[in-house]
Amino acid sequence: MTGTMKGAGIFLAQFAGDTAPFDSLPAITKWARDLGYGGVQIPAFIPSLFDLEKAATSQTYCDEVKGICANSGVEITELSTHLQGQLVAVNPAYDAQFDAFAPASVHGNPKARQEWAVEQMKLAARASRNLGLTAMASFTGSLAFPYLYPWPQRPDGLIDEAFTELASRWRPILDVYDENGVDVGFEIHPGEDVFDGITFEMFLDKLDDHTRCKILYDPSHFLLQQLDYLEFIDIYHERICAFHVKDAEFNPTGRQGVYSGYQSWTNRAGRFRSLGDGQVDFRGIFSRLAQHGYDGWAVLEWECCLKHPEQGAAEGAPFIKDHIIQLTDKAFDDFAGGAADRAALRNMMGIK
Numbered sequence: 001m002t003g004t005m006k007g008a009g010i011f012l013a014q015f016a017g018d019t020a021p022f023d024s025l026p027a028i029t030k031w032a033r034d035l036g037y038g039g040v041q042i043p044a045f046i047p048s049l050f051d052l053e054k055a056a057t058s059q060t061y062c063d064e065v066k067g068i069c070a071n072s073g074v075e076i077t078e079l080s081t082h083l084q085g086q087l088v089a090v091n092p093a094y095d096a097q098f099d100a101f102a103p104a105s106v107h108g109n110p111k112a113r114q115e116w117a118v119e120q121m122k123l124a125a126r127a128s129r130n131l132g133l134t135a136m137a138s139f140t141g142s143l144a145f146p147y148l149y150p151w152p153q154r155p156d157g158l159i160d161e162a163f164t165e166l167a168s169r170w171r172p173i174l175d176v177y178d179e180n181g182v183d184v185g186f187e188i189h190p191g192e193d194v195f196d197g198i199t200f201e202m203f204l205d206k207l208d209d210h211t212r213c214k215i216l217y218d219p220s221h222f223l224l225q226q227l228d229y230l231e232f233i234d235i236y237h238e239r240i241c242a243f244h245v246k247d248a249e250f251n252p253t254g255r256q257g258v259y260s261g262y263q264s265w266t267n268r269a270g271r272f273r274s275l276g277d278g279q280v281d282f283r284g285i286f287s288r289l290a291q292h293g294y295d296g297w298a299v300l301e302w303e304c305c306l307k308h309p310e311q312g313a314a315e316g317a318p319f320i321k322d323h324i325i326q327l328t329d330k331a332f333d334d335f336a337g338g339a340a341d342r343a344a345l346r347n348m349m350g351i352k
Contacts, residue, residue: 004327005289007298008320009039009077011244014302015309016046025049025065029072036317039077040069041137041299044124045084045101052079052120055127062130077297078242080137081124082187087117088173089141089166089193118169122176129180135241135296136177137185137216140166140203142193159202166193167206170213177212185216185242196225197232200239214241217289218301219280220248224270226258230284237292244301245320247278265305272303274312275319282323290325298324 010032021027025042028049032040044052054061069076083101090098090110099107106112121138128136144162147154177184186194186203194203200215207213217240222229233240250270255261260268272278286298300316302309331337346352 003293003295005243005286005294005298005324006039006077006296007245007324008037008317009041009297009299010035010037010313010316011041011043011080011299011301012049013041013043013046013080013082015313016043016049023048026068026072029069029074032313033073035314036321037074037300039075039297039299041077041297042079043083044079044081044120044127050079052123052127055130056123057126059130062127066131076131076133077299078133078135078137078185079124079128079131081121082137082139084117084120084124085138085186086141086192087113088121088169089143090114091143091146093146094142114169118173121173125173125177125180125182128182133182135183135185135214137187137242137244139189140170140186140192140194142191144193145191145195162193163202163206167203170203171207171210174207174210174212178210183212183214183241185214185240187216187218187221187244189218189221190225195221196227197235200236204239213239215239216242216244218244218246219282219285220244220246220272220278220303223248223278223280224250224258226250230281230288233285233288233292237289237294240289240294240296242296243289243294243298245275245282245298245316246301246303247273247275247280247282249273249278268305271305274302274304274307275300275316277304277307282319286323286325290327 012028015022015028017023021031029040042050044050087098087101095110102113102116106116124136143166144159147158174184188200189195194200204213215236219229222232248271252269256269258270260270265271298320300320302312302316304312
């Protein structure tokens, strides 16, 4: 074990908006602190909160950002580049939808959009370093996901080619993160080519086990896939560098199951919920993470098909704090122990 997990943190992306207190970094961080959060995960794709290019080139600006957060009583947990990371690899089927994530100047031009995304990712590495951060949250993007279901039959080599290309795009980016001393925590997420443990292993293998390729652990996506999210921690704990605390529920019926029949979020068998309203075993998760020495931040990502976001945020901080386990420095049965030497131990077993 190393240290105790930090929290509660909150991912600001789902709360940022055009009205106070959600329209500026000073206001939204004070709002978060007033709700009991000690950390904020800052989306590096919302200009009203954060200027990524300026942060990558100006230590003075980064010191100002840290000062704003400190004055509000919070720390920065990580930067998030989910939208930019998504655009590093886009299957043409998603071109029209994902153009919205990029500047208008690259719309309709997949090559220019990808180049923009790669540069954004490299800026985020330098910005994270300037902010004194050691991890950053992102997506891998996807080339193969439209071919997830194996019908029509996939041509031999399609998936291997997709992961070879995905790795070739990410390797130089990860090298920049290595130069800056920052890990990339990829959120394992349906819609990305890396959406479960096996696909993470495939990606990592193509990257020759790159040391900066890490995991942002979010159990909600695993519950909706019916994956054992507790064993996932046991298997991949050495690669987990970030943690989204998000709840979900899966209620299959005679009409729909995992794929949920193209229904809206409210009407899906699998849907995201506010903390405590779903089915995720957070007691088990926090215990497993503590057992394996995770000492990063526990960050609320609020996504719920029913509850108002401000109610979800207000409930999130105490929920997370209640689940964080302060690691013990003694064994529960120490009171019954006694000093022993080798001779005494051998004597107990009748060894002469």
